[in-house]
Amino acid sequence: MKNKSKKQIGNEIISTDNITKSFGKFQALKGITSKIYEQEVVVVFGPSGSGKSTYIRTLNRLEPHDSGKIIVDGVEITDDVRNLQHVRSNVGMVFQQFNLFPHLSVLRNITLAPQKVKGLKRSDADEIAMNLLKRVGIPEQASKFPSQLSGGQQQRLAIARALAMQPKIMLFDEPTSALDPEMIKEVLDVMTELAESGMTMICVTHEMGFAREVADRFLFFDEGLIVEEGTPDHFFNNPKEDRTKLFLSQIL
Amino acid sequence: MLDQKLKWIFNTFSGSVFNTVISTFCIVLLFFLINNLLGFISNSEWAVVTENRRLLLIGRMPQEEEWRAWSILWISSFLIFSSLKSFVSPSKKELAFISLIVMILCLIFTTESSIFKVSITLLISAFSYFLTKYISNTPIIHKFNKFLIILWIFLVPLIFCLLLIADGPKPTLWGGFLLNIILASVAIGIGFPLGLLFALGRASSLPAIKIACTVYIETIRGAPLVAWLLLAWFVLPKFLPEFWGLNDISVVVRAMIILSAFTSAYTAEVIRGGLQSIPKGQIEAADSLNLNVITKTSIIILPQAIRVVIPALISTFIGVFKDTSLVFILALTDLLQVGRIIPEQDPEFFGKALEALCVVAFMFWIVSIALSNLSSRVEKSMGIGTR
Numbered sequence: 001m002k003n004k005s006k007k008q009i010g011n012e013i014i015s016t017d018n019i020t021k022s023f024g025k026f027q028a029l030k031g032i033t034s035k036i037y038e039q040e041v042v043v044v045f046g047p048s049g050s051g052k053s054t055y056i057r058t059l060n061r062l063e064p065h066d067s068g069k070i071i072v073d074g075v076e077i078t079d080d081v082r083n084l085q086h087v088r089s090n091v092g093m094v095f096q097q098f099n100l101f102p103h104l105s106v107l108r109n110i111t112l113a114p115q116k117v118k119g120l121k122r123s124d125a126d127e128i129a130m131n132l133l134k135r136v137g138i139p140e141q142a143s144k145f146p147s148q149l150s151g152g153q154q155q156r157l158a159i160a161r162a163l164a165m166q167p168k169i170m171l172f173d174e175p176t177s178a179l180d181p182e183m184i185k186e187v188l189d190v191m192t193e194l195a196e197s198g199m200t201m202i203c204v205t206h207e208m209g210f211a212r213e214v215a216d217r218f219l220f221f222d223e224g225l226i227v228e229e230g231t232p233d234h235f236f237n238n239p240k241e242d243r244t245k246l247f248l249s250q251i252l
Numbered sequence: 253m254l255d256q257k258l259k260w261i262f263n264t265f266s267g268s269v270f271n272t273v274i275s276t277f278c279i280v281l282l283f284f285l286i287n288n289l290l291g292f293i294s295n296s297e298w299a300v301v302t303e304n305r306r307l308l309l310i311g312r313m314p315q316e317e318e319w320r321a322w323s324i325l326w327i328s329s330f331l332i333f334s335s336l337k338s339f340v341s342p343s344k345k346e347l348a349f350i351s352l353i354v355m356i357l358c359l360i361f362t363t364e365s366s367i368f369k370v371s372i373t374l375l376i377s378a379f380s381y382f383l384t385k386y387i388s389n390t391p392i393i394h395k396f397n398k399f400l401i402i403l404w405i406f407l408v409p410l411i412f413c414l415l416l417i418a419d420g421p422k423p424t425l426w427g428g429f430l431l432n433i434i435l436a437s438v439a440i441g442i443g444f445p446l447g448l449l450f451a452l453g454r455a456s457s458l459p460a461i462k463i464a465c466t467v468y469i470e471t472i473r474g475a476p477l478v479a480w481l482l483l484a485w486f487v488l489p490k491f492l493p494e495f496w497g498l499n500d501i502s503v504v505v506r507a508m509i510i511l512s513a514f515t516s517a518y519t520a521e522v523i524r525g526g527l528q529s530i531p532k533g534q535i536e537a538a539d540s541l542n543l544n545v546i547t548k549t550s551i552i553i554l555p556q557a558i559r560v561v562i563p564a565l566i567s568t569f570i571g572v573f574k575d576t577s578l579v580f581i582l583a584l585t586d587l588l589q590v591g592r593i594i595p596e597q598d599p600e601f602f603g604k605a606l607e608a609l610c611v612v613a614f615m616f617w618i619v620s621i622a623l624s625n626l627s628s629r630v631e632k633s634m635g636i637g638t639r
Contacts, residue, residue, distance in 0.1 A: 062536050088542040099537035103555050103634075112551065113541040165541060 009216065010038030013169060013200055014059060019068030021054055028054040030224035031068070036169075041201045043211040046221030047247060052204045055221065056171045059202070060091045073168060089117065092162030096174040098154045100146040106133070106157055107142045110164045117165065125164075132160040136190050152183030156190050163194075170194065172203040206251055212236065220244050292606075300594060300604035301611050305361050307590045308611065311427015320414050321430060322369055326376050327410065331403055333377040337384035338397055340629055353618060360611060408437045423504035427585040429615055431504075435586075436573040436619075438508045443515025443572070450520035452549065455527050465520070472517035477510070481581040484510045503582040511579075515572050522564045526557030559634045566627035570620045577616075587612050 014036040021029040028051045036042055044052045057063040058070060061077050061084055070077040072087045101109050110132060111125035120128070133139040136156040138149070146154055155175055162170060172191065176184045188210045195201055195214045205211060211218065212232045220228045220235070220243075228235075228244045239245050263271075301308065310321045336342060342350065354377070362370045387393050403410075411434060415426065426434065453465035472480070484506040530553055538548040558565070577588040585593070591612035595605040 060540055062539060085542060088540065091540075093537075093540035095533060095537065097531075097533050099531075099533035101534065101537070101552055103559065104551075112547075113543060116547045116551070117542050117544070161541070 009040050012036070013038045013073055014202075015069075015071050016055075016058075017069040017071075019055075019058060019065045019070060021051075021058060021063060021065050028224055029058070029065070032224075032226060034219065034226060034229075036200065036202060038168075038200055039198045040216050041195045041203070041214050042217050042219060043215040044202060044204045044219045044221060045206055045208075045211070045247075046227075049223075050221040051224040052219075052221040053173055056173055056202055056204055059169075059171060060088050060093060062093075089165060090168045091171060092165060092167035092169070093171045094155070094158050094162055094173065094175050096177050098146075098151075098158045098178070100154055100158055100161070102146055104145075105142070106138075106144050106146060106149070109146065109157060110161045113161070114164050128164055129160070132163055133157075135163075135193075136160045137186070150183060151179045152186045155179060155183075155187045159187075159190055159194070169200045169202070172201065172205065174204050174206075176205065176207055208252060220247070222247070296607050297604065300601040300608050301360060302363070303601075304590070304594050304608075305363060307428060307585075307594065308587060308608075308615075309361065309428045310430045311585045311590065312425050313421050313427065313430075314425070317421045322373075324411050324414050324430070325373055327414075328407070329373055329377045330380045331400065331407065333380040334384045334396075335400055335404070337381050337388065338393070338400060340626075356614075357618075360614075408434075408441050411437075423502045424584070426504060428590055429587045431579070431584060431586045432573065432576045432616075433619075435504075435507055435511055435576040435579060436569075439511035439515045439572050439576070440569050442508075442512040444519050446512065446516035447519025448523060448554070450516060451523035451527060454520065454524055469517045469520050472513055473521070477514055477575055477578055478581060480510045480514060481507065481578060485582050503584060507576075507579045507582050507584065511572065511576065514575070515568070518568050518571075519565065522561050522568055523557060525564070526559075526561035527553065529560050530556055559631075562627055562631050562634070566623055570623050573619055573623070574616060587615055 012035050014034075016032050016034050018031045018033050019029055020027065020031055028049075030051075032051070032055055044055065046052050054063055058065045058077075059072060064079075065077075073090050075083050075086050077083060077087055101112070104112065107126065107129050110129035111120075111122070114120045114125045114128060115122060130139060130142065133142055136159055138153050138156055138160075141149055141153060141157075146157065149157065159170075159175075175191070176187050179187065184207065188207060191201070191203070192210070192214050203211070203215075215232055218228075218230060218232060218235050219226050220241075222243050228239060228241045235244070235248065239248060306315075306318075310318070313321065336350070354374075358370060358374070384393075384396070387396060415421075415423075415434075450465045450469055453461045454469065456462050456465070485503070488506055488509070489501070534552055534556070535548070538552045543552070577586050579586055580589040580592075591608040592605070595601050595603065595608055601608075
């Protein structure tokens with residue numbers, strides 16, 4: 001609970017208004033209304049199939065939503081390509097399966113987007129990449145290929161790759177679920193450091209120890225709806241809904 | 253070591269009754285095959301090949317135009333042997349194998365009149381190999397490699413220049429092995445990039461492009477190459493507009509068009525297989541980094557897709573190379589056609605078809621084996637540091 005009391009929560013940066021999303025007959029989101037503020041760390045959790053992954057994937061339109069309104073950093077997400085570019089260049093994403101580019105070196109994985117999207121010179125991009133690799137603790141791996149790294153190192157590389165675009169918001173989609181237990185901590189440490197630096201973060205995770213320490217707010221999802229939201233203390237001490245109590249009793 | 257070998261031999265022959273029977277049968281068969289082969293080589297008369305070297309290699313190109321073929325050969329040997337050291341770096345075993353093949357080729361194709369030019373070719377080859385070896389540890393090598401790559405890219409246009417400048421012979425006179433090489437290079441050189449585009453088109457989400465590409469691919473693949481070549485022979489001139497003499501284009505160009513179209517359709521399907529093997533996560537990662545379509549396709553998707561399908565791709569290319577022998581339908585005399593016609597039409601060589609066709613097969617085999625070796629090399633070099 002180190003810096004939490006000092007932390008300034010800023011202006012609204014993401015707002016979703018009653019968004020829905022269906023895959024065929026299955027309705028994954030049944031009307032999600034939420035607000036995320038600058039520098040806030042929000043942990044999203046809930047049972048499998050509850051729509052939590054779908055929710056954060058709609059925030060940078062990896063999944064187009066069916067209805068409702070999503071505004072990210074003042075721009076509404078629509079089919080408009082320019083809006084989409086604005087949103088995607090301000091939102092970084094880390095995936096459960098890392099999704100690194102296996103045929104590119106560790107350094108090139110990071111420098112690709114800054115060079116191609118922002119038009120940085122190679123030397124500048126390399127410098128940014130090396131700094132980020134130092135930040136996530138793997139500068140000595142720069143010339144290797146992703147497959148030569150351990151799972152934890154790969155996920156830290158994925159975080160560095162997303163940070164290279166200097167996003168305002170970071171989305172984490174179960175970043176530690178594909179990792180061996182002994183590697184979870186090194187990734188969570190990087191995420192904790194990131195949270196303390198003031199990054200706005202939305203994490204889908206079931207690492208409740210990490211969540212309790214770092215999160216400002218919890219969103220509990222079930223069956224495509226936000227069932228309950230509140231501070232970590234609220235959830236750990238007196239959750240209101242029965243479904244929340246049941247789920248927490250199962251994972252804690 | 254010797255013990256192990258003896259043990260192996262012992263096991264092979266007396267491991268079980270079944271093993272013994274099979275092994276004995278194989279040895280008897282092998283004995284007959286080798287006996288027949290040696291008998292064939294010693295009894296056959298190779299005059300059919302030695303007298304018709306020029307026809308086999310360059311077809312009916314007139315004698316005074318031979319210098320064009322020689323300069324193409326010299327440039328190619330420089331390129332092949334420099335690249336051999338630079339990009340392939342063969343082991344001693346492989347080097348011995350390559351030397352053996354070069355030696356056999358020289359034995360077959362050297363005549364008294366051409367011995368000087370053959371020596372030049374050998375000198376160029378050896379010189380390029382050792383020059384590259386010599387500079388391979390100096391900083392010049394990077395520039396040299398770039399130069400080689402550019403030369404490879406421009407090799408086919410260069411060959412055309414050499415064949416056409418200074419009032420060269422009519423394309424219909426091109427023939428023999430040279431014609432096979434030219435047709436295959438053009439077919440692959442044009443067909444591969446086109447195939448890439450068609451594959452991307454067929455995987456596209458825009459219905460119009462998708463349907464157009466699918467129709468093209470399925471139409472071309474739907475009929476045998478022979479049918480398409482016949483079409484080029486009879487129908488293609490009528491489809492083309494009259495101006496610029498387009499309706500009167502050379503049969504060689506027609507063969508090139510058909511072979512390129514054919515290659516592009518097959519290549520497209522092979523590459524499409526590769527595109528489907530790309531995990532969805534790769535595209536999502538590229539999207540989340542805001543990469544545009546061109547970057548996403550050229551840097552993330554295609555390199556991974558092509559790497560997966562290299563064996564199938566090279567296999568297609570080998571097929572195309574061998575299919576070039578079908579251009580006899582357009583009355584062109586490629587290597588196989590020369591090998592077939594001589595024993596049929598020249599009374600001096602009646603009944604010598606086997607000798608001629610053996611050499612033809614050997615020439616096709618060299619190119620095919622080189623391509624398939626290239627394939628495994630590329631696979632290995634691309635496999636470094638991947639999943």
